[in-house]
Amino acid sequence: MKLRCLLEALLVAAALTGAARAEPDATKLFADNCAECHGADRLGRLGPALLPENLGRMMGARAGAVIADGRTATQMPGFAGKLAKDEIAALVAYISTPLPDIPVWGQHEIEASRVVHAQAEKLDRPRFDADPMNLFVVVEAGDHHATILDGDRFEPLTRFQTRFALHGGPKFTPDGRYVFFMSRDGWVSKYDLWTLTMLAEVRAGINARNIAISRDGKHIAVANYLPHTLVMLSTDDLSVEKIFDVKDKHGKSSRVSAVYQAPPRDSFIAALKDVGEIWEIATDPNAPPVYPGFVHSHEKGMIEALPSSQGLFALRRIEVPEPLDDFFFDPPYRNLIGSAREGRAIVVNLTVGRDVKQLDLPGLPHLGSGISWTWDGRRVMATPLLKEGKISVLDMQDWSEVKVIETPGPGFFMRSHENTPYAWTDSMMGAKKDTLSIIDKRSLEVVRSITPEPGKTAAHVEFDKSGRHALVSIWEDQGALVVYDAQTFTELKRLPMSRPSGKYNVWNKITFSDGTSH
Ligand code: DHE
Numbered sequence: 101m102k103l104r105c106l107l108e109a110l111l112v113a114a115a116l117t118g119a120a121r122a123e124p125d126a127t128k129l130f131a132d133n134c135a136e137c138h139g140a141d142r143l144g145r146l147g148p149a150l151l152p153e154n155l156g157r158m159m160g161a162r163a164g165a166v167i168a169d170g171r172t173a174t175q176m177p178g179f180a181g182k183l184a185k186d187e188i189a190a191l192v193a194y195i196s197t198p199l200p201d202i203p204v205w206g207q208h209e210i211e212a213s214r215v216v217h218a219q220a221e222k223l224d225r226p227r228f229d230a231d232p233m234n235l236f237v238v239v240e241a242g243d244h245h246a247t248i249l250d251g252d253r254f255e256p257l258t259r260f261q262t263r264f265a266l267h268g269g270p271k272f273t274p275d276g277r278y279v280f281f282m283s284r285d286g287w288v289s290k291y292d293l294w295t296l297t298m299l300a301e302v303r304a305g306i307n308a309r310n311i312a313i314s315r316d317g318k319h320i321a322v323a324n325y326l327p328h329t330l331v332m333l334s335t336d337d338l339s340v341e342k343i344f345d346v347k348d349k350h351g352k353s354s355r356v357s358a359v360y361q362a363p364p365r366d367s368f369i370a371a372l373k374d375v376g377e378i379w380e381i382a383t384d385p386n387a388p389p390v391y392p393g394f395v396h397s398h399e400k401g402m403i404e405a406l407p408s409s410q411g412l413f414a415l416r417r418i419e420v421p422e423p424l425d426d427f428f429f430d431p432p433y434r435n436l437i438g439s440a441r442e443g444r445a446i447v448v449n450l451t452v453g454r455d456v457k458q459l460d461l462p463g464l465p466h467l468g469s470g471i472s473w474t475w476d477g478r479r480v481m482a483t484p485l486l487k488e489g490k491i492s493v494l495d496m497q498d499w500s501e502v503k504v505i506e507t508p509g510p511g512f513f514m515r516s517h518e519n520t521p522y523a524w525t526d527s528m529m530g531a532k533k534d535t536l537s538i539i540d541k542r543s544l545e546v547v548r549s550i551t552p553e554p555g556k557t558a559a560h561v562e563f564d565k566s567g568r569h570a571l572v573s574i575w576e577d578q579g580a581l582v583v584y585d586a587q588t589f590t591e592l593k594r595l596p597m598s599r600p601s602g603k604y605n606v607w608n609k610i611t612f613s614d615g616t617s618h
Contacts, residue, residue, distance in 0.1 A: 124187040126194035133179060134191070142195065143203060143306055147176065148264040149285045150195040153307040153325055156284070163192045172577075174244070174264075202327045205286075205306050207340045210331065213303035214338065218292075220278075226294035228257055233607040234565040235293060237279055239266050242577040242598030246281070248296060251564045251605060254583050254593050258296045263287040268310030268358075269604055269617050273317040273335060276606045280320055280335070282311045288322060290338060293606070302338045304331045312361045312368050314383035321368045321381070323356035330356050330370055330379070332413060342413050348375035349395045349406055349417055357425035358468070362433040363612060365450065371425045371438065378424065378438070378448060382414040390416045418453045420446060428467040428481060430496050431614070437481075437499070439467055447499055457499050463488035469513045471523060471615050472496065473541050482539075484511040484525055489532075491525060493544060503544045508532035513560045516541065516615030517608070519567030520586050523615070526559040528575065533557045536572065538589065548589055552582045560600075562616060565607035573600040 131140065137147035144150070152159060158166070167188050170178035179188065226232045234251035239262070246266075247259045263283035270281045278299075281289045286305030291298050305324035312321045319341060322331040330344040346354050354374035362369050366384040382390075389410035397404040409415055424438030424446055435456070437447050443462035446455050463485030470483035479496040482505075491505040491514065509530020516523040523539045536558050538548040550572075552558045557575040564571070567586060574580040581600050583593040608616045 124190040126190040129187055129191055130194055144285050149306060151307065152196050152198055154284050159196050163195065164188050167191055203306055205327050207343060210302055210304055210340050215301045217298045217300060220292060220299055221295060223294055230257060232293065233276055235606045236571065236603050237270050238581060238597065238600050238603040240598045241601035242579065245598065247597065248293065260298065263289060269602065271311055271313040272606055272609050274610055276610050280311060280313065282308055284308060286324065288320060288333060288338060300338050304333060305329060309356060310358050312359045315361060315363045315366050319383055321359045323359040323370060325355040328353045328355055330359065346372065348377045349392065360427060361618065362429065364433045371427055373423055373425055376420050376422050378418040378420055380416040380418065382412060385412045387411055387414045390414045392417050418448060420448060420455050426467045428470040428483065431472065437467060439465055459499055461492060463490055465492060466512060468617065471514050471516050473516065473614055475541060482514060482523065484514050486510055486529060489527060489530060505539060505544060505546060507537045507546065508535050515561040515563065517563035517567035518614055524561040524570055528557050528559040550589060560602050562603045562605055563608065564605055571603050575599055575601065
């Protein structure tokens with residue numbers, strides 16, 4: 101009897117040990133704990149999509165910490181009391197694994213996602229007395245909010261919740277009334293700055309990069325990584341106007357790294373991540389026909405003419421020696437400089453439609469953050485390097501390097517304004533992340549360093565409409581927006597904000613100011 105009891109006890113113990121050793125079932129854990137908010141397909145519902153492409157730097161230990169402790173100021177609870185450490189680790193591994201197939205996200209899915217919050221009203225002027233041309237839209241990434249700031253008094257007009265993880269610059273209609281935001285989950289939101297109201301939203305992709313607005317303000321282009329599409333939306337009601345299934349002329353599919361507006365050309369220019377083509381898409385309804393040439397068809401074993409197109413959304417393919425992302429354009433939009441892999445940059449002449457120069461630009465230039473101005477009688481552009489504490493200044497005529505300006509560490513953004521002789525840049529990617537460098541655009545020397553708060557990341561500067569004030573972010577969850585006098589560099593005001601990742605001045609954006617991003 102005793103022996104049987106002992107045996108039974110041993111069997112129970114063995115079973116328990118075995119249970120403790122069994123691998124946690126991540127699929128079941130996800131279905132039980134996460135699917136309700138993040139979707140059984142991981143594509144997002146109330147909560148964001150949980151795909152490696154969308155999570156970016158939120159993967160690994162950071163994702164584990166969020167699952168364990170939750171996220172403040174969101175509906176994400178902490179699971180530390182409910183799930184064991186190995187179960188949390190299994191969930192992290194699960195959401196870090198790409199989906200086996202690229203999900204379908206076409207016209208039907210986009211249209212079905214539409215949320216209409218309010219109708220636009222007919223108004224002659226805004227509902228407030230602040231200058232509508234000097235408003236700032238401040239994206240607060242810490243708790244996924246946006247603040248609309250009066251750029252004369254530096255006082256918030258309103259603050260509202262945005263979609264999770266906005267990325268890239270919001271884009272404004274040419275009259276400055278409406279602004280469009282985009283989230284990494286592909287949500288595009290239309291907001292009325294005159295009534296301070298969110299109007300409508302659609303999900304144009306599953307993992308999106310950025311948006312651009314057409315010269316006439318009628319169309320929005322959405323660059324997607326997932327699926328491989330470039331989506332055209334009407335700015336009126338966010339309805340789908342066209343979806344480009346992005347493939348090169350040989351049929352190879354590609355992610356879209358970014359899309360930009362080229363105002364003098366009345367077109368969008370898109371950077372393709374995986375193929376050696378740049379796409380130009382007409383936003384002029386009367387655009388002349390584009391003949392994209394011929395291709396060898398492996399299926400049919402013959403040379404085939406590619407379909408030509410004309411008018412609105414006519415597609416022109418520009419072949420380049422290798423995939424380029426992160427573009428900077430010269431002011432007339434005749435040339436672009438794009439970064440290729442291995443520290444190389446390629447200049448493409450958009451008029452003739454081919455590459456004209458290759459440059460060595462080691463240190464990973466962040467061309468999208470570049471700015472340009474006239475120096476010593478010639479046009480120059482300057483771009484921070486993501487891997488080195490340097491600013492590279494290039495002559496835009498012959499693309500030679502005019503100067504390399506040393507900064508305390510690698511930076512991400514650079515900003516200026518027509519009415520200031522200074523350019524401001526950060527060192528947020530290095531040890532001196534708390535320090536901004538102010539460069540004199542005449543001497544190309546750093547003339548001042550500013551540390552808004554020791555030990556706290558300082559980054560992303562934007563000027564007001566007049567260029568007299570520079571607004572700087574303290575890029576922390578308990579961060580701030582700091583207003584500086586742009587001539588004396590003295591601090592004028594500090595507004596608490598939650599990781600204000602970017603700020604965008606209506607006037608500077610709609611006039612394509614030299615010192616800011618477009
Ligand atoms: Fe960005 C703009 C690409 C990581 C914050 N970023 C852009 C643009 C591109 C780009 C192409 C221009 C789009 C536009 O304005 O319409 N960013 C990339 C990357 O490829 C990269 C390195 C990797 C990635 O994961 O996408 C990257 N970006 C980041 C970040 O980690 C940042 C610092 C934090 C975040 O919020 O994701 C970041 N990117 C920004 C911001 C802008 C931006 C704030 C708009 C700057 C502006 O003033 O216009």
